[in-house]
Structure formats: C-alpha cells, structure tokens
Amino acid sequence: MSWCEYPGYAVGSEVFQNYGCRMFSGLWVTFELVAISVTLGFGLAVGLAVARLYGPRWAQAMINGYTTFFRGTPLLCQLFLVYYGLGQFRLFWTDVGLWWFFREPFYCALLTFTVNTAAYQAEILRGAIQSIPRGQFEGALALGLHRWASLRRVIMPQAMILALRPLGNELIVMIKSSAVASLVTLFDLMGATRLAFARSFDLTIYLYAALIYLVLVEIIRRVWDRLELRLTRHMALR
Amino acid sequence: MIEKLALLGFGDGGWGLALLQGAGITISIALATLPFGLALGLIVALGKRSDNVVLRWLATGYTTVFRGVPELLTLYIIYFGVQILLQRLWEWIGLPGNFSMPPFVAGMVALGVVLSAFSSEVWVGALNAIQKGQREAAAALGLSKGQAFRLVVMPQLVRVALPGLGNNWMVLLKETSLVSVITLPDIMFITTRANAATKEPFLFFGAAMLIYLFFSLVSAWGLGGLEARTNRGYAAFGGATR
Numbered sequence: 001m002s003w004c005e006y007p008g009y010a011v012g013s014e015v016f017q018n019y020g021c022r023m024f025s026g027l028w029v030t031f032e033l034v035a036i037s038v039t040l041g042f043g044l045a046v047g048l049a050v051a052r053l054y055g056p057r058w059a060q061a062m063i064n065g066y067t068t069f070f071r072g073t074p075l076l077c078q079l080f081l082v083y084y085g086l087g088q089f090r091l092f093w094t095d096v097g098l099w100w101f102f103r104e105p106f107y108c109a110l111l112t113f114t115v116n117t118a119a120y121q122a123e124i125l126r127g128a129i130q131s132i133p134r135g136q137f138e139g140a141l142a143l144g145l146h147r148w149a150s151l152r153r154v155i156m157p158q159a160m161i162l163a164l165r166p167l168g169n170e171l172i173v174m175i176k177s178s179a180v181a182s183l184v185t186l187f188d189l190m191g192a193t194r195l196a197f198a199r200s201f202d203l204t205i206y207l208y209a210a211l212i213y214l215v216l217v218e219i220i221r222r223v224w225d226r227l228e229l230r231l232t233r234h235m236a237l238r
Numbered sequence: 239m240i241e242k243l244a245l246l247g248f249g250d251g252g253w254g255l256a257l258l259q260g261a262g263i264t265i266s267i268a269l270a271t272l273p274f275g276l277a278l279g280l281i282v283a284l285g286k287r288s289d290n291v292v293l294r295w296l297a298t299g300y301t302t303v304f305r306g307v308p309e310l311l312t313l314y315i316i317y318f319g320v321q322i323l324l325q326r327l328w329e330w331i332g333l334p335g336n337f338s339m340p341p342f343v344a345g346m347v348a349l350g351v352v353l354s355a356f357s358s359e360v361w362v363g364a365l366n367a368i369q370k371g372q373r374e375a376a377a378a379l380g381l382s383k384g385q386a387f388r389l390v391v392m393p394q395l396v397r398v399a400l401p402g403l404g405n406n407w408m409v410l411l412k413e414t415s416l417v418s419v420i421t422l423p424d425i426m427f428i429t430t431r432a433n434a435a436t437k438e439p440f441l442f443f444g445a446a447m448l449i450y451l452f453f454s455l456v457s458a459w460g461l462g463g464l465e466a467r468t469n470r471g472y473a474a475f476g477g478a479t480r
Contacts, residue, residue: 067448072455073412073450075448080429080446081443159336176307179308179310182310190311203319210303210311214307
C-alpha cells in the first residue's frame with residue numbers, strides 16, 4: 001500500500017483509500033496553483049500599488065480600473081472568460097505561438113488566479129502604504145534619501161508589516177477559491193474529489209476533502225500568526 | 239460584429255431576456271441569503287461572547303469550519319448531503335416518491351452558512367466596540383436585557399458593523415456565481431448554456447462579467463450612501479466623510 005492510500009485505510013473509508021492517491025496529487029496541484037499565483041501576484045501587486053500611488057495620472061486611472069474590474073467580478077467568471085473565451089481565438093494564439101499556453105487549463109487557471117490575486121493584493125498594499133504617516137516620507141527626504149530609496153527603505157518595510165495580516169487572509173481566500181479550477185477540467189483537490197464522488201456516489205468523500213482543506217488552512221493560519229509575531233517582535237505593546 | 243452583438247439582444251435568437259432572468263436569479267439568491275446569513279452570524283457572534291464555555295466552543299468551531307472549507311465544497315455537501323438526509327427522512331415517514339432538494343434552497347443555505355461564519359467575525363468586532371457602560375446605563379434606566387440590546391446596542395452596532403458587512407455583501411454577490419454548478423439558472427448558468435449553443439464564449443462570459451461589475455458598482459455606491467447615512471450624527475469625528 002502506498003502512503004497516499006494509508007489515511008483512507010486508517011479511517012476505514014474504502015472510497016478515501018481508493019481515491020487517496022488521486023486526491024493527494026490533486027492537493028499538490030492546488031498547492032502549485034496557489035503558491036505560484038500568489039507569489040507572482042504579489043510581485044505584480046507591489047508594482048501596481050506603487051504606480052497607483054506615485055505614478056502618472058493615466059497609470060493611476062488604469063490601475064484603478066484594473067482593480068475595480070477584477071475585484072468586482074467573480075473568479076469563476078474570470079476563469080471561464082480566460083479558458084473558454086480566450087481559447088476561442090485559437091488561430092490568433094497559434095499565429096503568435098501562444099496556443100500551448102491557452103490550451104492548458106492549468107496555465108489558464110494560473111493566469112486567472114495571478115491577475116485576480118494581484119488586484120486584491122495591490123489594494124491591500126495600497127492601503128498599507130497609505131496608512132504610513134506622511135512624516136515618514138518627508139523625514140526620509142529631509143535626510144537626503146532619494147525618493148525611491150525612501151520608499152524602499154523607509155515606507156515599504158513598515159507598510160509590509162501592516163499588510164501582513166490581510167495578505168495572509170488573501171492567501172487563505174486563494175486556497176479556498178482555487179477549488180473553482182475543478183470546473184475547467186483541472187484535477188486539483190476539488191477536481192479529484194468530484195471525480196471520486198461521481199464514480200462512487202459516496203458523499204463522505206466530500207467530508208474528507210473538506211477536512212483536508214480545513215487542515216491546510218489551519219496550518220497556514222498558525223504559521224502566518226507565528227510569522228507575524230516574529231516579524232513584529234521589535235515593536236512595543238505586542 | 240453586429241450579428242454577434244445581436245446574440246445579446248432581445249430579438250429572435252437573442253439571449254438578452256435569458257440573461258436578464260439570470261441576473262434576476264443572481265440578485266434574488268443574494269438578497270434571500272443576506273438576512274438569513276446576517277442573523278445567523280449575529281447569533282454565532284453572541285455565542286462567541288457568551289459566558290458558557292460549550293457555546294463559545296461551538297461558535298468558534300462553527301466559524302473555523304465554514305471559513306476554512308471552500309464555498310464550492312460547502313455547496314456540494316449541503317446540496318447532496320441534505321438531499322440524501324431528507325430522502326431518508328421522506329422514506330422513513332413513508333411518503334411515496336422521491337424528495338428532491340430545490341437548488342435555490344440548497345444554494346441559499348450553503349451561501350448563508352458561509353456568510354454567517356464570515357459576518358460573525360464582523361459582529362464580534364462591532365460588539366467589542368460598544369462600551370460596557372452602554373449596557374450598564376441601559377440597565378440602570380430599568381431596561382431589560384432584551385430591550386437594552388434592541389434599543390441601545392443594536393442601533394450603534396449597525397453603524398460600526400456596516401463597513402464590514404458591506405464587504406460581506408460584495409463577497410456574497412460574487413459567490414452566488416457558484417450556484418450555477420447545482421443547476422440554478424443564474425447568470426453563469428445562462429451564459430454557460432448560451433456558450434454551448436452559440437460557441438461564442440468570449441462574448442457571453444464578457445457580458446456576464448459586465449453584469450457582475452454593474453451589480454458590484456451599484457452595491458459599492460449604495461453602501462457608501464448607507465454608511466454616510468449611519469454616520470450622519472458623527473460628522474464632528476470625521477465619520478461622515480469616511
């Protein structure tokens with residue numbers, strides 16, 4: 001018996017044992033999807049938040065539109081628009097040599113999740129940067145630091161600490177939302193579970209999947225709490 | 239181009255009317271879920287602040303579970319699970335035929351349960367923001383516990399909780415898109431069907447996006463107005479401008 005069948009065997013669930021391997025490889029797909037999209041989204045969000053606050057007016061307006069659009073529409077709809085909608089222009093993608101990307105549900109989900117979480121994270125970072133008192137920036141400039149240096153060395157480190165908690169929440173939201181990837185034929189944890197249910201008609205498999213998600217979210221929440229405690233240990237009253 | 243746009247119209251072969259009906263379903267399930275989810279959330283919040291250890295433990299467990307499990311999964315579990323349970327009950331009573339769970343009710347219960355878990359956090363925060371002295375003063379004036387809650391705490395609670403609850407509403411509005419998977423004919427369900435019939439996914443999912451965006455923008459505008467209204471007595475603290 002391989003390790004992935006063991007949990008099902010241990011709790012005495014035949015379905016969980018039979019589909020255990022599929023579910024754990026699904027869990028890995030979920031993990032990959034979320035880890036890559038949240039990381040890429042974070043990089044994108046830093047740029048977006050800074051440009052939104054200090055960029056030229058046209059850039060600010062465009063970023064505003066971007067965040068409003070992606071925060072105002074459901075992730076499921078965005079995913080369908082990318083996977084089915086952009087997939088419609090197959091000839092065009094073949095011409096520009098990108099069809100391999102839009103053909104794969106995994107890449108489509110990755111793209112959708114990245115632009116979606118970038119919009120949310122950009123708003124989180126914007127709020128965090130904005131709540132740093134203006135005097136910090138002025139003080140840094142008065143000390144002769146360049147604008148970029150003040151932003152990078154004075155404002156950002158403080159803003160990141162403020163953004164830590166909402167960013168952790170966003171990570172958890174993304175783990176949960178990633179379940180919609182199963183609706184574009186992707187076998188993430190949810191997709192594998194749907195398959196198991198469709199073949200066995202045993203509802204308990206959904207409960208085991210719920211338990212796996214719950215444990216995953218709970219672990220991340222605790223690790224994040226520790227991280228926050230560690231990163232703010234120099235601050236008073238904590 | 240024009241022929242394609244005609245697919246969104248109300249003429250022959252146009253999906254305009256179906257899309258409008260889908261939008262109606264989306265809004266009605268969101269509106270039907272809201273009072274149920276918020277009321278349950280408030281009860282859970284009161285449970286979390288209760289003096290009874292068991293109640294506190296139950297309420298905390300409830301929010302941990304429904305905040306940690308994907309909404310899609312909750313929806314499936316409630317749709318299929320309650321269906322099976324009620325079917326057994328149906329047979330046990332000895333009624334003939336099959337019981338089938340209306341997708342609208344299943345969607346409403348699932349979204350409502352998730353909303354209650356998230357809104358309970360908002361309620362707890364708001365309840366903590368109301369000073370103890372308010373209840374004590376109410377008691378000193380001879381109000382009963384229930385009266386104090388209804389007449390003194392609640393009006394203040396709404397003001398503090400509104401921004402958070404507004405957020406919950408925006409999330410709920412977008413989550414309704416998931417009910418399409420249990421065959422409720424909302425916007426997503428209609429556009430998926432339209433896509434299957436016309437092979438124009440970009441047009442239809444794009445249209446669905448715009449409908450959702452419209453709802454979100456109207457909600458944001460309405461909530462802004464509501465917040466300004468609940469803050470109108472607090473202008474001196476800068477509340478009106480928030």
